[in-house]
Amino acid sequence: MAHVTAIKKGTFLEQVVSTTPNGERLLHCMQCGSCGGSCPSGGDMEYTPRAIFAMIQTGEREAVLAANTQWACVSCYFCTTRCPQNIPITDIMYALKRIAIAEGTARNTDAPALAKTFTDLVDKYGRSFELGLATRYYMLNRPLALLRMGPMGAQMFTRGRMSLTPTKIKKIDQLQAIIKKAKELSGKK
Amino acid sequence: MKYAYYPGCSLEVNSAAYDVSVRAVADLLGVKLMELDDWNCCGATEYFSQNELTACSVIARNLALVDSQYDQLVAPCAACYLNLAKVDNLMTEHPDMNRQVNECLAAGGLKYEPGSVRVRHILDVIYSDIGEAAVRDKVVKPLAGLKIAPYYGCQVVRPLKGVDDTEYPTKMDELFAWLGAEVVDFPAKAHCCGGHMTQISDAQSFELIRRLLQNAEDSEADMILCMCPMCQLNLDAYQSRVNNYFNLNFKIPIVFFTQMVGIAFGIDPKSLGFGKELVSAMPVLQAKLNGKMVMA
Numbered sequence: 001m002a003h004v005t006a007i008k009k010g011t012f013l014e015q016v017v018s019t020t021p022n023g024e025r026l027l028h029c030m031q032c033g034s035c036g037g038s039c040p041s042g043g044d045m046e047y048t049p050r051a052i053f054a055m056i057q058t059g060e061r062e063a064v065l066a067a068n069t070q071w072a073c074v075s076c077y078f079c080t081t082r083c084p085q086n087i088p089i090t091d092i093m094y095a096l097k098r099i100a101i102a103e104g105t106a107r108n109t110d111a112p113a114l115a116k117t118f119t120d121l122v123d124k125y126g127r128s129f130e131l132g133l134a135t136r137y138y139m140l141n142r143p144l145a146l147l148r149m150g151p152m153g154a155q156m157f158t159r160g161r162m163s164l165t166p167t168k169i170k171k172i173d174q175l176q177a178i179i180k181k182a183k184e185l186s187g188k189k
Numbered sequence: 190m191k192y193a194y195y196p197g198c199s200l201e202v203n204s205a206a207y208d209v210s211v212r213a214v215a216d217l218l219g220v221k222l223m224e225l226d227d228w229n230c231c232g233a234t235e236y237f238s239q240n241e242l243t244a245c246s247v248i249a250r251n252l253a254l255v256d257s258q259y260d261q262l263v264a265p266c267a268a269c270y271l272n273l274a275k276v277d278n279l280m281t282e283h284p285d286m287n288r289q290v291n292e293c294l295a296a297g298g299l300k301y302e303p304g305s306v307r308v309r310h311i312l313d314v315i316y317s318d319i320g321e322a323a324v325r326d327k328v329v330k331p332l333a334g335l336k337i338a339p340y341y342g343c344q345v346v347r348p349l350k351g352v353d354d355t356e357y358p359t360k361m362d363e364l365f366a367w368l369g370a371e372v373v374d375f376p377a378k379a380h381c382c383g384g385h386m387t388q389i390s391d392a393q394s395f396e397l398i399r400r401l402l403q404n405a406e407d408s409e410a411d412m413i414l415c416m417c418p419m420c421q422l423n424l425d426a427y428q429s430r431v432n433n434y435f436n437l438n439f440k441i442p443i444v445f446f447t448q449m450v451g452i453a454f455g456i457d458p459k460s461l462g463f464g465k466e467l468v469s470a471m472p473v474l475q476a477k478l479n480g481k482m483v484m485a
Contacts, residue, residue, distance in 0.1 A: 019241070021279055021286065040381045044393050072393065075234050076381035077347035081355045090348065097238040110389050111238070118235040122247070126229040128198040137388070145391075152426055152467075159465045161203045170227045174297035178250055181296035182243040185289055 012061040020088060020095040028085040029053040035079035035089050041072040049079055049089050052096075062105075070096040071109040110141045123179055126169030131162055190318060192309065193259040194222035195251060197269035198230050199418035204266075206462025207418055210447035211265050211311055213456050217327055218319050222263060225254055231272040234385060245286065246293035248276040252308075253294055253301040265311045265447075267344035267417035268384075274308040274349055310345045312416050312446065313352050316360040324367050329455035331369030335477045337449065338375040338410035339365060340401070342420045346379055355379070361414065361446055368453040377404035382423040395434045398423055402431065402439045411473045414446040421445060425467050442470035452478070 007014045007027070017023040029050070036048025046067050047055065055064050073093040080090045100106045101115070117137040121129045134153065138146040156162040169175065200208035215222050228251050236244035251273060255262055264270040280287040280303035287303055294300055315324065339361035346358045353360050358379055362372045380401060383394035401424060405413050415421040425443035432439055444466055451461040452474070463470055 021283055040397055041386075041393060044390075071389075074381050074384045074386050074397070076343040076384075078343075078381075080348045081350075088348075094234075094237045094241070098241065101239055111385075114385065114388055115235040115238045119232065119239060119243075122230045122232060122236075127201070128230045128233070130203060148430070152430065155467050156203065156426060159467070160205070161465055163202045167201060169229050171297075174299070175229050175247070175250060178246050178293050178297040178299075179243055181293040182246040183240065185292065186240055186242040 012059050012064070013056055015099065016056050016092065016095055019098065020091050022086075022088050023092060023095065025085060025087040026053055026056065026092060029057075029087060030085060032084060034082050034084060035087075038078040038082045039073075040076060040078070041074055044072045045069045049093070053087075053092075064096065065100045065103065065105040066107055068108065069093070070100065071106065071111045110137075113137060113141045121166070123176065124172075125166045126172050126175050127167045129163075129166035131164060132166060190219065191221035191223065191259065192261045192263045192314065193255045193306075194224045195228055195262055195264045195269060195273065196224065197228075197264060197266040197418075199266055199422075204418035204421060204445070206448060206465045207265055207421070207445040208462075210445055210451050210461040213460060214315070214447050214450045214454065215311075217451075217454050217456070218315070218323065220314065220319065223256075223259065225251060225262070228254060231266075231269045233268045233272075242289055242293065244272075245276045245279060245290050248272045249280070249290045249294055249301050250297065250299060252277060252306050253299040255306045260305070261307045261309050263309050263311055263314055265416070266419075267310075267342055268419060270308060270310045271344040271349065277303055277306065277308060278349065310352060310416070312345070312360055312364070315450070316364055321363075321367055324364065324450075327454045328368055330453055330478065332365065332449065332453050332478065333369045334371070335449075335473075336371045336373050336409060336411045337365055338373050338405040338408055338413045339378055339446070340375070340405075340413050340415050340420060340424075341379045342415070342417045343379065343381050343384075345416060361416065364446070364450070365414070368450065370449070370453075373405075373408040373410045375404060375408050375410065377401050380404075382417075382420040384419055384423075387423050387427055391430075391434060394423070395427070395431045398427055398431050399435055399437070402428065402437075402441055405441055406439065410441070411477055412442040412444060412449075412470060414449055415443060416446050421466075428468055440468060442466060442468050442473055444470050 033050045036042045070093045101112045106112050341358045346353050347355045383397040386394035448461045
């Protein structure tokens with residue numbers, strides 16, 4: 001749109017916009033606050049999405065990437081469907097997570113460890129493996145929480161809701177070839 | 190009616206009750222669900238947090254595996270449903286994404302033409318494709334006297350439009366009215382259960398679960414019906430921890446909506462996966478449904 005300022009190359013704004021499908025909508029944010037008001041986790045956020053978008057536009061890269069906003073996001077998409085400017089807010093939160101994980105700037109959250117443990121198992125077996133996820137993730141990141149999880153885990157197990165062994169897909173080589181290619185291509189960007 | 194079927198990882202073990210009840214109900218309604226051969230995990234939200242192209246390619250492998258004799262793929266899990274539908278949309282709307290995802294698929298000898306598979310949620314299939322008359326026709330044990338809170342969660346009704354209202358969905362409400370149940374007003378019906386946040390922050394996730402349980406209790410619901418394995422897990426398996434955390438005493442059974450459709454259709458509770466829920470649903474079923482409910 002004509003009134004939108006061209007995005008300068010090499011800025012944080014450009015990085016966020018270019019790595020989010022329809023991310024250029026971010027330029028249309030009018031600071032109405034519907035996002036934060038709709039967010040079930042808004043009260044837990046240091047900055048609501050509205051504030052984060054202003055900070056992205058003014059280039060406050062370090063503060064944005066160190067914020068807990070993207071990690072408090074539960075992907076419920078209320079903000080996205082309610083945004084009067086059709087900004088893909090949840091997808092921008094994913095983009096911020098990706099940038100923070102890639103640059104190692106995530107703070108005070110176990111979310112990156114959970115994501116990595118989860119996808120490492122899928123990379124290996126092609127299916128998620130809950131017992132493997134729970135033991136590796138909790139042992140390495142939240143050992144005390146593991147104790148509180150114990151009784152629940154036992155109940156899940158006795159009701160046949162927890163498997164001791166992972167399921168591996170037949171063509172795991174095919175999936176791994178696809179993942180390898182995706183990592184190569186995204187590395188080039 | 191025939192559809193390709195994507196159960197997803199949760200339905201293999203932790204939410205097997207959803208899988209068996211979906212299959213049992215579909216069978217009775219004459220819906221043929223053909224499980225996708227060698228499907229892989231949709232990645233939930235976890236690949237998207239790390240690498241977008243990997244996320245889309247892992248999901249697209251499943252779309253590419255759909256046999257050409259099927260043009261629709263049914264997923265009961267909300268996260269699987271959204272991921273599959275979202276990637277199809279992204280590939281349709283963004284030629285560059287389509288090209289890159291297909292370049293990745295090609296490394297595994299696969300190809301996917303965006304738009305060739307329509308991704309559907311099982312609630313929408315029962316509501317829209319089967320419809321009221323055929324559903325009512327199968328009811329042998331009306332759910333009269335049972336008060337249910339229909340819980341839709343997030344990822345089926347948002348962000349993609351067209352399945353139901355994004356703010357106040359009603360398809361499950363209507364379905365259960367057809368089955369004779371009393372559907373309570375449940376304002377939190379499309380609010381979030383916290384998703385994977387139960388694995389990360391007790392403070393943040395338990396409050397979201399508390400709000401949902403409180404809302405159902407305020408509505409005097411006998412049980413909450415879910416259409417997503419993550420919602421069921423969070424509200425059911427974490428209910429006692431939420432009670433401890435807030436010093437509350439919720440005891441609300443949380444089951445999958447297809448399990449109760451099966452009860453209305455006269456299928457025995459055991460083959461619908463009852464007994465796997467941590468907060469047992471049997472006392473409510475026995476008290477409310479004429480005491481005829483017994484575990485086979």
